[in-house]
Amino acid sequence: MFPKPIERAPRAWQLTYQGLLPVALIAWLLPLIAVAIFSIKPDSDFTTGNYWGWPSTFEGINNYRRVFFESDMPRYLLNSVLITVPTVIGAVALSSMTGFALGVYRFRANLWIFFMFVAGNFVPFQILMVPVRDLTLDLGLYNTKTGLVLFHIAFQTGFCTLFMRNFIRALPFELVEAARVEGVAEWRIFWFIILPLMKPALAALSVLIFTFIWNDYFWAVVLTQGAESQPVTAGITSFNAQYRAAYHLMSAGSIVAALPPVLMFFLMQRHFIAGLTLGATKG
Amino acid sequence: MTDVSPAVPHYPAGAAPRGWFHRNQQSLAPWLFLAPGALFFLFYVIFPIFQSFNISLYEWDGLSPAEYVGLSNYRDLYWEFVDRDAFYVSLKNNIIWLVLYLLAIPAGLFIALFLNQTVTGIRIYKSLFFFPFVISQVVVGLVFTWFYDPTFGILNTILDWFGLGPINVLGNERYVTYGIIAAGLWPQTAYCMILYLTGLNAVDPEQIEAGRLDGAKGLRMLWFIIIPQLKPATFIAFVVTIIGALRSFDLISIMTQGGPFGSSRVLAFYMFEVALSEYGFRMGYGAAIAVVLFLIMLCFIAYFLWSMYRDEKRA
Amino acid sequence: GSDAKLSGDLKIFLDTSNPAPRATMEAMIGRFQEKHPDLNIETTVIDREEYKTQIRNFLTANPPDVATWYAANRMRPYVDAGLFEDVSDLWQDAEIAENLASTKGAMTIDGKQWGVPYTYYQWGVYYRKDIYEELGLEEPENWEEFKANCQAILDSGRKCFTIGTKFLWTAGGWFDYLNMRTNGFDFHMDLAAGEVSWEDERVRKTFENWKELIDMGAYIDNHQTYSWQEALPFMVNGDAAAYLMGNFAVAPLRDAGLTDDQLDFYQFPEINPDVEMAEDAPTDTFHIPANAANKDAARAFLKFVVSADEQTEINNGKNLGQLPVNAKSSVDDDKFLNEGFEMLSSNSPGGVAQFWDRDASAEMAKVSMEGFQEFMVKPDNLDRILAKLERARQRIYK
Amino acid sequence: MSDVELRKLKKSFGKVDVIHGVDLSIKSGEFAVFVGPSGCGKSTLLRLVAGLEEASGGEILIGDRDVTNVEAAERGIAMVFQSYALYPHMSVGENMGFGLRMTGTDKAVIQERVEKAAQILHLDQLLERKPKQLSGGQRQRVAIGRAIVREPQVFLFDEPLSNLDAELRVRMRLEIAKLHNDLGATMIYVTHDQVEAMTLADKIVVLRSGKIEQVGAPLELYNNPDNSFVGGFIGSPKMNMLKGKVHSADNGTAMVELTELKGPVFPVSGVSTTRAGSVVTVGLRPEHFEPAGAAHIEAKIDVIEHLGGVSYGYCGAGEDDPLTIGLTEADNARPGETYAAHFDPARAFLFDPETGLRIR
Amino acid sequence: MSDVELRKLKKSFGKVDVIHGVDLSIKSGEFAVFVGPSGCGKSTLLRLVAGLEEASGGEILIGDRDVTNVEAAERGIAMVFQSYALYPHMSVGENMGFGLRMTGTDKAVIQERVEKAAQILHLDQLLERKPKQLSGGQRQRVAIGRAIVREPQVFLFDEPLSNLDAELRVRMRLEIAKLHNDLGATMIYVTHDQVEAMTLADKIVVLRSGKIEQVGAPLELYNNPDNSFVGGFIGSPKMNMLKGKVHSADNGTAMVELTELKGPVFPVSGVSTTRAGSVVTVGLRPEHFEPAGAAHIEAKIDVIEHLGGVSYGYCGAGEDDPLTIGLTEADNARPGETYAAHFDPARAFLFDPETGLRIR
Numbered sequence A: 001m002f003p004k005p006i007e008r009a010p011r012a013w014q015l016t017y018q019g020l021l022p023v024a025l026i027a028w029l030l031p032l033i034a035v036a037i038f039s040i041k042p043d044s045d046f047t048t049g050n051y052w053g054w055p056s057t058f059e060g061i062n063n064y065r066r067v068f069f070e071s072d073m074p075r076y077l078l079n080s081v082l083i084t085v086p087t088v089i090g091a092v093a094l095s096s097m098t099g100f101a102l103g104v105y106r107f108r109a110n111l112w113i114f115f116m117f118v119a120g121n122f123v124p125f126q127i128l129m130v131p132v133r134d135l136t137l138d139l140g141l142y143n144t145k146t147g148l149v150l151f152h153i154a155f156q157t158g159f160c161t162l163f164m165r166n167f168i169r170a171l172p173f174e175l176v177e178a179a180r181v182e183g184v185a186e187w188r189i190f191w192f193i194i195l196p197l198m199k200p201a202l203a204a205l206s207v208l209i210f211t212f213i214w215n216d217y218f219w220a221v222v223l224t225q226g227a228e229s230q231p232v233t234a235g236i237t238s239f240n241a242q243y244r245a246a247y248h249l250m251s252a253g254s255i256v257a258a259l260p261p262v263l264m265f266f267l268m269q270r271h272f273i274a275g276l277t278l279g280a281t282k283g
Numbered sequence B: 001m002t003d004v005s006p007a008v009p010h011y012p013a014g015a016a017p018r019g020w021f022h023r024n025q026q027s028l029a030p031w032l033f034l035a036p037g038a039l040f041f042l043f044y045v046i047f048p049i050f051q052s053f054n055i056s057l058y059e060w061d062g063l064s065p066a067e068y069v070g071l072s073n074y075r076d077l078y079w080e081f082v083d084r085d086a087f088y089v090s091l092k093n094n095i096i097w098l099v100l101y102l103l104a105i106p107a108g109l110f111i112a113l114f115l116n117q118t119v120t121g122i123r124i125y126k127s128l129f130f131f132p133f134v135i136s137q138v139v140v141g142l143v144f145t146w147f148y149d150p151t152f153g154i155l156n157t158i159l160d161w162f163g164l165g166p167i168n169v170l171g172n173e174r175y176v177t178y179g180i181i182a183a184g185l186w187p188q189t190a191y192c193m194i195l196y197l198t199g200l201n202a203v204d205p206e207q208i209e210a211g212r213l214d215g216a217k218g219l220r221m222l223w224f225i226i227i228p229q230l231k232p233a234t235f236i237a238f239v240v241t242i243i244g245a246l247r248s249f250d251l252i253s254i255m256t257q258g259g260p261f262g263s264s265r266v267l268a269f270y271m272f273e274v275a276l277s278e279y280g281f282r283m284g285y286g287a288a289i290a291v292v293l294f295l296i297m298l299c300f301i302a303y304f305l306w307s308m309y310r311d312e313k314r315a
Numbered sequence C: 001g002s003d004a005k006l007s008g009d010l011k012i013f014l015d016t017s018n019p020a021p022r023a024t025m026e027a028m029i030g031r032f033q034e035k036h037p038d039l040n041i042e043t044t045v046i047d048r049e050e051y052k053t054q055i056r057n058f059l060t061a062n063p064p065d066v067a068t069w070y071a072a073n074r075m076r077p078y079v080d081a082g083l084f085e086d087v088s089d090l091w092q093d094a095e096i097a098e099n100l101a102s103t104k105g106a107m108t109i110d111g112k113q114w115g116v117p118y119t120y121y122q123w124g125v126y127y128r129k130d131i132y133e134e135l136g137l138e139e140p141e142n143w144e145e146f147k148a149n150c151q152a153i154l155d156s157g158r159k160c161f162t163i164g165t166k167f168l169w170t171a172g173g174w175f176d177y178l179n180m181r182t183n184g185f186d187f188h189m190d191l192a193a194g195e196v197s198w199e200d201e202r203v204r205k206t207f208e209n210w211k212e213l214i215d216m217g218a219y220i221d222n223h224q225t226y227s228w229q230e231a232l233p234f235m236v237n238g239d240a241a242a243y244l245m246g247n248f249a250v251a252p253l254r255d256a257g258l259t260d261d262q263l264d265f266y267q268f269p270e271i272n273p274d275v276e277m278a279e280d281a282p283t284d285t286f287h288i289p290a291n292a293a294n295k296d297a298a299r300a301f302l303k304f305v306v307s308a309d310e311q312t313e314i315n316n317g318k319n320l321g322q323l324p325v326n327a328k329s330s331v332d333d334d335k336f337l338n339e340g341f342e343m344l345s346s347n348s349p350g351g352v353a354q355f356w357d358r359d360a361s362a363e364m365a366k367v368s369m370e371g372f373q374e375f376m377v378k379p380d381n382l383d384r385i386l387a388k389l390e391r392a393r394q395r396i397y398k
Numbered sequence D, E: 001m002s003d004v005e006l007r008k009l010k011k012s013f014g015k016v017d018v019i020h021g022v023d024l025s026i027k028s029g030e031f032a033v034f035v036g037p038s039g040c041g042k043s044t045l046l047r048l049v050a051g052l053e054e055a056s057g058g059e060i061l062i063g064d065r066d067v068t069n070v071e072a073a074e075r076g077i078a079m080v081f082q083s084y085a086l087y088p089h090m091s092v093g094e095n096m097g098f099g100l101r102m103t104g105t106d107k108a109v110i111q112e113r114v115e116k117a118a119q120i121l122h123l124d125q126l127l128e129r130k131p132k133q134l135s136g137g138q139r140q141r142v143a144i145g146r147a148i149v150r151e152p153q154v155f156l157f158d159e160p161l162s163n164l165d166a167e168l169r170v171r172m173r174l175e176i177a178k179l180h181n182d183l184g185a186t187m188i189y190v191t192h193d194q195v196e197a198m199t200l201a202d203k204i205v206v207l208r209s210g211k212i213e214q215v216g217a218p219l220e221l222y223n224n225p226d227n228s229f230v231g232g233f234i235g236s237p238k239m240n241m242l243k244g245k246v247h248s249a250d251n252g253t254a255m256v257e258l259t260e261l262k263g264p265v266f267p268v269s270g271v272s273t274t275r276a277g278s279v280v281t282v283g284l285r286p287e288h289f290e291p292a293g294a295a296h297i298e299a300k301i302d303v304i305e306h307l308g309g310v311s312y313g314y315c316g317a318g319e320d321d322p323l324t325i326g327l328t329e330a331d332n333a334r335p336g337e338t339y340a341a342h343f344d345p346a347r348a349f350l351f352d353p354e355t356g357l358r359i360r
């Protein structure tokens, strides 16, 4: 292991390290801690200029209550869920199939199709903005969650395919051959052999896509408007417009918006990190 | 041992001809599996790329019919570039983004090295350090806007302790881009950190030991032995950082709206502004900017594909 | 007529996202609902800044039945693209034809009317009367007094003006006034229409005047990082003495705790005595998208909005705190409204402008307001800025 | 229990020819082993038989049925992979029964067959376990069990033991031999392990670069290699290949001198196709050096390795092909000293240095 | 060229004691091989010597210098890892020179030494290549070259050949033996390969569970194991361990009967610590069966394996420890038949079944 394991270092340095960790963490997360503290401060702290001091009173409950009951935040949150969950399911489903096709079969176009997915995945998505917006308009899906979901699924399929295909490539190909020798139909190979083995990849991808989509702002702005279909990232900006300079409420709102992916991360940490590294590895 | 009676082959002597599909399933199956995903992707991603190329040849406000203008949008871009107008600024900022965003890589490595220990609770620390990446850029942007606020922002509060400042980071055309990049570096560093943490896990311990026997210590160990082995992690970190830098939109949109006086624009934001914002009516022009952005990105995509191709061939 | 039985859905999009106007509009819609209980009204309020970008989308994609917008040039693109319903028929209606005559021009393009106004408001300088009194200052009558007052305020350790130019348009207000006072309404309109070079000496003169203020340090620092709301506390806290703003600023200022004893208003003073005074009075409007589903209900709603009673109600000081468009309505007994009404009706001989970003073409507005912002921060860049604007003008109005 | 016949079988990957027209017939119930250097096409040939690769030419017959274009599943074969290819998410029992389940076999039948196979392989106690919970040898058995359950006509093995450690390898080798005895099925087995080939095969097929070099029973190949490749390949340690010259050839007996080593001229009989003066390669197996041998060579032994029972002396250790001499306990060789290694000239082979063909 | 001495060396990982106080002295220039079952602590012991692990107790002396607390790089040792641990991003030359470069050696000196080592190992042509472009054997050589270049007093090898295929393994083994001859350096070598241990070692150290079971020259261990563990561990195929009973014991000669096999009672001499009626374990090496032997046992041979030179018969194949009998060409054993396997009783070992200790 590098650097040298700390337990082999002198006691003094061990203690320094242990002490340094929380300090570094606090410095690193300072902006977030600030927001968290903002969100439990009363309005008056901001007018009196007590921005960075201790809250004069704890108004956490009050502030969050206002976020939940006096704004559209709950609707935005719900929208986010309704956009994110179907996208995750759709992208993972489609890409496990494309990944299977590209990972298991040898055919001439294989690599090129794969490259198409990869290249498309790295495209600066601004180039898609105008045409996709038009497309969505033409399909009558503008400002619908469906429109957003469909696009997200398509775009994420690129990334997921890259991920899935590499994952499947890393599975022993003999499993497929063994099944073929045993007379198992191709779709059954997919269903009974590959899919169960992909569980870790499916979990990792789901978590990852969840965060990506939950945090998407650009497409939310391009393809939706208004509280009936916009996700929480876009919602937070209009929330903030509504409460401009009401820092305590803006903070509370931001925290509410940021919480689901954070929770997701904590609950599924292992998968999440696996997703990040596995997905892009190869190179 | 159990005596086994000779098993009777249960296969018919002549293969019963099964259906056409059955016979051809191996060559058909990949296409059937590919179809939904690939069509979707073609329809929503690949096809629009070409459409964008096409749209960039038109003058179109998104409302009335489009008018073919050839390369005139590009000519305008060229003049904007020559005149050091918005396009020039965006391009320049994009390059600054590209270069400075890469700082996330060494920074991530540094933190990863700092955290690559096995003291109690280190897992929690690692996750908490990773936190910024999970949070939406919208929130990050907001937080950093306050952070930089010229009157009450903590940055100026701290500068004040040292008798410096105040600096209006987001209001000064010289600092604004750097300020936003710093905000972007925060989650990006976290991302690189996690990549390196996993990379460090995969470093061959025997190589480290060989290095120790060879007398490489500390920084020399890092430079000569560890970093070369982190190459895959570095490669990914590089790719995702470049992508992140070129896609930068959220932060600018939240923090400055491209201002002050357009000095923090990047291509991604500029094209949105031109095509879809309050005062934007120029789809074709926006598409042309997107095409330029795409061409820049193409260098990296090509590099990535090429290195993947090389690996595939080797495998 | 408004008494006919209306049914179905009525989708209304509003950009009145600030708390006070939002409540006003929702209350008004509530009253309309009461009259038409069978109508299923669905109201969507979109952030005002975002609304400006989204209108293009929803007009083409999933249009509501009624949408707010702005008068004059600002509605031209949608009219040209056939996205707004021609409502000239409403304007045939005697009541509207007579009572709304003064705003008909602003609603007319190609001889047809494309919507109805629901409010308009004056612009002017809102100031802290208590500070003026403390310093012994009077409302200025001309440019020299204006600057002298400012100097006195600066000397007292305050800034003369608060402003937040992050979203640019506030700088447009300053330009409107400085240019109209320096060169007059007609010149201003020509410039907005792209008929005058930005490198023209007269334009330069406007900027020179502006530069005097900037060089004095009249404006708060760092205004480029604030939105207009975020600039309010400077005035509330007494760090700045005045705000060149539309009348909608009164509500939040009052909300923040300023009493009418502390807050007052004056017309932007004369600069060039040779030109007639002209004012900004932006008109906010309701339109029916061409693709609306329930145009009958929408027309009824428009009629309802401009009715004298509603106009009185929604524009009163407790609500929008602005001016009614219906001549039969009464202007609320609010000192700002009265002063404003007075100013617009009698003291604006030069003409009434909508606002820079409504009078100029959208693109030009964008580029130029960016230039104004830059100028306010870096007045020395003037030549560069003007050259840039001129290039933009030649491209945009080719 | 079916015979397998390959006729002019060819396979190319893209432009690369990997199998160049192989003719081979394996009789029903025979145990055939493919050996050859890495990359010679052993696996490819096996996979062609299995139907996992499509033949580029020629025919494959299994039990007199032309299966060249028949799907793998319908050829009546079962294959045991080097990596075992057990489905990691299924229990041992499910692994063994999966193929039958997928082809819609009756549940009761599946269970019966799985249990029978498990008994044969002593897996009864493990049917519920997942592959991960098994040792290497047990996994091996499951892989074989999966093959048995299908009651195939032909078993195919691709280096099935190469992932086991030495000791287990010996044991599993014995089990496979026993299984072959018990089932009497046709088996084709790929390996690069000398010992496995020698001990298991009824018939060894030596491949080189996609061609068959020789086919025969193990001792036949050992005692009577057709060419220097087979001679060198079969037997361990490797046969020594020494440069030699024919002094005279007469009546099927050639007098041969070793040109690079000191020692007398010795006779090699049964050789009728060489002439005096020809340059030849003399093949001498290390284990055929014996004190009682009539001929001898003198060699400086660099290293002696004692393996307990046997010892080997090496001359020219560190070079590519050291001369290896089997030493018995009676020998008094010492490293660094020149030693007269005796051998029986009757056991020497002569090969043509150019073509590698055996000179007979 | 330094002797290595371990005194009461201990190592524990957390609470687990892995090395329990080892005393060992290896003389300068000696080739010591650590063998033992997996997990017994061979690598740990080697790594303690290398300085890659810190000792939990005891001392390590290299060339009379106490290096227990000296850094790995300064102990004057070089180590060859099982995975070679070549730096993949450096060329062969850079790999070999890296250690010197780190100590600030003059460039010219480095180059000279690298070239010398490359010559010794026939790597001259490969100095520019990256490890990836090398074959297994070549990589092995580079790893050794890297060690040579540092001119250490002691070479440490941790299973250096276990990643090579059989043929290469033999060749590299010879090379290492030769290298040892040429350099005359002290070498410590870890392996679990019988043959390597037997052939390379001056001194074999047999470890079990962190303790030394026996130390001695290869043939000493082979001929005279101290306990059944060493007896079973050294020699290949494994020594047969049979259950026996002492009929009578007299004058250092015991009459022993095999209780599970048919055959006459036979005498084992040199045994003075057992009594009539004791249960013993009889160790008989497969290769010690010979037609001329005075004693014999009767066994039904299941499988016979012909390895060319030698053949082995197995009784009870498929079970955990089949009885293995070495057969010579003269033997007429046939599978399935009962065979009288003769052996020389003088070569049988007696062990205590409880403690495993040799009964002498």
Ligand SMILES: Nc1ncnc2c1ncn2[C@@H]1O[C@H](COP(=O)(O)OP(=O)(O)OP(=O)(O)O)[C@@H](O)[C@H]1O
Pocket: D013, D016, D018, D036, D037, D038, D039, D040, D041, D042, D043, D044, D045, D192
């Ligand atoms: N799918 C493939 N595409 C291209 N070439 C292949 C493919 N499979 C095998 N080859 C080539 O065919 C030749 C024979 O390969 P094969 O796997 O049959 O060798 P082998 O005798 O089994 O070797 P080993 O002992 O290493 O397993 C090799 O040169 C190999 O590179």
Ligand SMILES: Nc1ncnc2c1ncn2[C@@H]1O[C@H](COP(=O)(O)OP(=O)(O)OP(=O)(O)O)[C@@H](O)[C@H]1O
Pocket: E013, E016, E018, E036, E037, E038, E039, E040, E041, E042, E043, E044, E045, E192
């Ligand atoms: N870093 C470590 N932490 C905890 N236990 C360890 C560590 N390294 C080794 N061990 C334990 O110490 C014992 C000896 O390990 P060691 O690697 O020395 O065995 P070995 O004889 O080299 O085995 P093998 O032949 O498999 O290489 C094992 O039980 C192992 O699990």
Ligand SMILES: [Mg+2]
Pocket: D042, D043, D044
């Ligand atoms: Mg193979």
Ligand SMILES: [Mg+2]
Pocket: E042, E043, E044
């Ligand atoms: Mg080990």
